[in-house]
Amino acid sequence: MTHTRNTPASPASDRPTTLPADGFTGRALRARTEPMLVRPLRDDRYVVETERGTYVVDLDGRSCTCPDHAIRGARCKHLRRVAIEVTEGRVPPPGHRRAVCAVCGDVTFVPTYERGPQLCDRHGFAPGDFVRDRETEGILVVTRVTGERADEYETAEGRPVADYETNADYGGHEPVVEAVYLESVRALGGLDTVGDAKRYGFPASRLRRVDDGPRLTAGSPDSADGQAEA
Incomplete structure (x- = not known):
């Protein structure tokens, strides 16, 4: 998008x-x-x-x-x-x-x-934006904004993003944003490795932009338990 x-x-x-x-x-x-x-x-x-x-x-x-x-x-x-x-x-x-x-x-x-x-x-995002997950407070890097609704976009598990309990407070009509956790990118060797990191899908309003992105590392989780893997 x-x-x-x-x-x-x-x-x-x-x-x-x-x-x-x-x-x-x-x-x-x-x-x-x-x-x-x-x-x-x-x-x-x-x-x-x-x-x-x-x-x-x-x-x-x-x-x-x-x-x-x-x-x-x-x-x-x-x-x-x-x-x-x-x-x-x-x-x-x-x-x-x-x-x-x-x-x-x-x-x-x-x-x-x-x-x-x-x-x-x-409320929009672009690839490369640094965002914070409102549920986990983790920092992520946006990789893609899809044209699919959260109640239509299916994860690797075959479940719509909107069906996950952690997404219950967000609209199923919202577009799904794909993103990777900043810590996983760093573990792979830096921002040049974004394409190799595991992607997760989120309803758009679950994420908020972080202006100073990579300087904010506190609270970024090492894992993504409970998230919707893309």
Whole structure:
């Protein structure tokens, strides 16, 4: 799972809205002060609904179906409005779609091709992140964020991760994060050996990031009793 996501600045509206416009003039001012509703399309274009009409904007192609752009070739207020809303995280950028974080329920943006449960920036992980297990206080290194739910992902024992007693307090709908214990990595010779260490699967909310990772070694267990081996 990649993490090129952007948490929306505010909930999506189903009505035309205006934006703060202090210090702007011309088309940039109109792009903010005129009520507009921007909706992303599946082909990475955007529909812009206004009081005078509805237009289609291609942000990557820098085009709009409005007369101002079609006749004058101008960077019209609709193009500007879409660019503003993308920059401010109000609508997903091209190649992305809306999704809901499986941990907190906040809306987030993820690449269009991604399927399965998703995580927002606050609750997401990336390979190489150092994390702490909330149950054992052990330090681990993330190796992969899967697209499988905890009640679907099966361990080497043939059991879903969500079925383990130690995971009873975490959501079965959450994506499973695979990780290795830091102590086992060190025993094998250092971080270059992460791929050789035994992997374990965890519901995403069972882990929390540790900013200073490898410097925190206290509490890291030598074994992983009761954990879900991947």
